[in-house]
Amino acid sequence: MKIGVPDLISNSYFPAVAAVELGIMREEGVNAEIELVFPVDRAYAALQNGDLDFVAGSAHSALSAFPEWNGVKLVCAQGQGMYWFLVMRKDLSPQRNDLSIVKGRRIGAAPWVDMGLRQLLIAGGIDLNRDEVQIAPVPGAMGKTVNFGLTAARALENGLIDGFWANGMGAETAVRSGAGSVVIDVRRGDGPAECFNYTMASIATTERKIATDPQQVEAVVRAIVRTQEILKAAPKKAAEVGAKVFPATEAKLITDLIRRDIPQYSAGISRTFVEGMNVFCSRVGILNGAPAYDDVVATRFQSLWQPKNI
Template identity: 35%
Template sequence: MFKMMVADVDSPSYIVATAAVKLGFFAAEGVEVEFIPVYGAKDGIEQLKAGKIHFFGGPAFAATRAFPQWRGAKLLCALAQNSYWFMGIRKDIPIARGDVLALKGVRIACSFAFPKTALQHMLSEAGLALGDVEIVESLKNGSEWHSLDGIRAIEENYADAFWGNGMRLALAEKAGLARMHIDTRRGDGPSGTKHYNFAALTVSDRLIERSPEVAAAAVRAIKATQKALQRDPSLVRHFADEMFPKAQAELMPELIDRDKSFYQAEIGVEALSGLNRFALANGLLDRALEPEEVIATQFMDTWL
């Protein structure tokens, strides 16, 4: 039995990995996988290194936290293209969408697990100095579901804006508390922001070496899941109603429909170049890596 974990269970980007298990696409490839429904951003990549899980769906740069210079891990494929973080801002703050410099003096809440790195980098590239913006860690949450973090930050006057996945923003918009300020996937932010990162499936070199047929099957399962969700986003309701709180379950098909054109498995030259630049700039690497050092290139044909 193999095990899968994702960084944030209700992310519309990571949901591809979840759906590949829950909708039976791994099983169709003859691979039995258990989905572990926890907040994987906390220690999922460390569990991958320890061999406690076998697949990790999360930020493409996640491996660098436990596998220095990517030694010992590889990206099998993309779950979705481009950076996928959003910034929601309190509705009564009168600044134009996408204006990063206008965030000076604003308090922004975010998870410190992975997203903070991208947020700080984006603010710096836009020309804001350290201290121009107050970044505060999302309020503590005893649940595995962090979708209400944005709502809580604004309702409790803990922050004026928040940085997180699409579900976090959608719920705050629906509650009438926030509006979209930045959508990195669609080009908001400084030049190159959309290529800081992408959602990817990471595995250990150990799995690739011991079970290459399982790694290849995983890519096929992800690809099949992407195609299925593109055709019919409502398929997610087959497991979302049992897995998520009602509000999240109802919104997920809509968010998948919005993002489905980005559900592509390939990792292109531009994506890897952007990832290298981002990782170098943030001390996650000490040199730019070649494709075969980051990607399980032997499975690239399976992306097509």
């Protein structure tokens, strides 16, 4: 069984990666492997055509391959809230939560990920055209096995962009190198409050998979919930996973990043979240209708979201 992630050397989809690398999936009876497929719309296309069994990616991006949520369901969350960071060049003297820094600047963002930034800026009073904000892919971020956050951090350090919108690993790398400063961290209260529910790191699969192999889907959900609880109890377990998967430098960072993310580790998907995501998706033009909660979420697995014995 293959689980696609759009960014591997990252904290964003770490619960899915850790569930495989710590053997939790195997203990639940699932023989799973992680496959890096960038960008996220390519991962969802692979889910749609059967090359992947699950996608551990941004929830709203399922619409790239499954218009109006037809044929796909979210089965659980890896973490709550929109999880990308706005990082700007430190020599620009950016201030935390001051969006004016983006005016006249070049911001790197991945396809479909960029939607969250665009709407955040609009909600924060920025007119992208008037304020001459350029949001585009990061130079060098090509190919389906790109680790976007690290590529963005390198591009910032090399002066190819003025800022980026990417994962916590990319943000931490840029900050520690001295090249960047964090301007927006939505999960920790920055930006307009509505932005929290634009998207989340979720686990998605097809309605076909749910119908034909519900036991395997249940096992995956149980594994994610158990992994979240294991990481909450022992964040240092993240280093064990990092040593297997990440380069040495990033492996040293991952425990601190996971410790910071732990407050968001809940597998539940609330109605409030789905309502907020639907509004966001409508505003950015990727959703025409008004899907109900049951159209988006596989509610048959709700009982598995509450942690039990790990």
